[in-house]
Amino acid sequence: MSTTTLPPRARLSAALLGPVLLLAGCSQDLGPGGPQAAAPETATVQEATGAQPAPFAGDEPVRVALVQNSGAGDYFQQWTNGARQQAAALGIELQVYDAQADNARQATDMQTAIGSGVQAIIVDHGQSDTMCPLINDGLAAGLPVVIYDVEISACAPDAVETAQDDANLASLILGKMTEDLGQGKPVGYVNVLGIAPLDRRHAVWEQIRQQNGWDQRFFVGEFTNSVATDNAQLVDAALKASPGIAGIFAPYDELTKGTVSAVRQNGREGEIKVYGVDISTADIEVMTAEGSPWVATATTDPNAIGAAVVRATALELAGQLGTKEVVFPGTLVTQDFLREKQVRNLAQLREQLPELNMTQVATADWIPVVEF
DSSP states (O other): OOOBOOOOOOOOSSOOSSOOOOOSSOSEEESTTSTTOOOOOOOEEEOOOSOOOTTTTSSSOEEEEEEEOOOSSHHHHHHHHHHHHHHHHHTEEEEEEEOTTOHHHHHHHHHHHHTTTOSEEEEESOOHHHHHHHHHHHHHTTOOEEEESOOOTTTOTTSEEEEEOHHHHHHHHHHHHHHHHOSSOEEEEEOOSSSHHHHHHHHHHHHHHHHHTOEEEEEEOOOOSSHHHHHHHHHHHHHHTOTTOOEEEEOSHHHHHHHHHHHHHTTOTTTOEEEEEOOOHHHHHHHHSTTOOEEEEEEOOHHHHHHHHHHHHHHHHTTOOOOSEEEEOOEEEEHHHHHHTTOOSHHHHHHHOGGGGOTTSSOOTTSOEEEO
């Protein structure tokens, strides 16, 4: 196998599934109207039919802390929007701490949240080494702790772990890549290891790549303050050294957008197909642009996931969740589908693929479910 490997430059300052562009503002804001709240997408609420259990049946709002380690970009904004809107529908007072790619700050935020008088804590992204001891501290204080996209199975098994089904996402998109490319083709790979969801997608890539006999000509990727721009430069250099590439797998949309940019800069959009993971309105614009090499993505709706994580937290508080693991399934979205259905934004995509709302995941008859 002929492989071009660029110098290892992955800077894993935070185990985030997202770009590390720092947001303005403080590390803490309170409630759905806080200063970091993004403009909410239009949502409807499926009204509850059952009687609310404790602690939701009382007159006082339930207080929940959301301890995030986010970056800028569509994914985190949508995820937090979904969490805020579902919390509001449940009458939860959501106290949001956002470390914005600073691991030490997230640790301090978690310590503050544990002592703040909340009734549960949601941890959204973060490094396992930093957060696992603090997650266990929260559990020891009697607080339900619900995790999203932090690898905790070996270090905090009593917490509730939620995640996208990353193996499913990778299998969906790599199944499409296999269908399009066939066996034995020269391929490129853009990823950053050491991050839980990207590691899980990498495991599937290794399996499918070997099964198909694909010749991996390069493997590049890094996290920086500008993921798409900086990875475009890495892929550009790799493409210049690697003629004949048939397809590239870049399993996170900021990596995918950087890859698409590099392919177009090299004038090779007619010969290289790009396969990604995640979707947003901005991603849809890139996929449907004339001549775009981004032919398919596997995805969930981040709004729906944020909402489902809050519902899982509510069920755990009520003693009704009944599991320590909640997994969110993915959906395959192709460029051909978007063009055929004239989908231009995420709202239109949800109309065509209502399963993206995941309204049947982590719910009960007493929960008013937010649907985007």
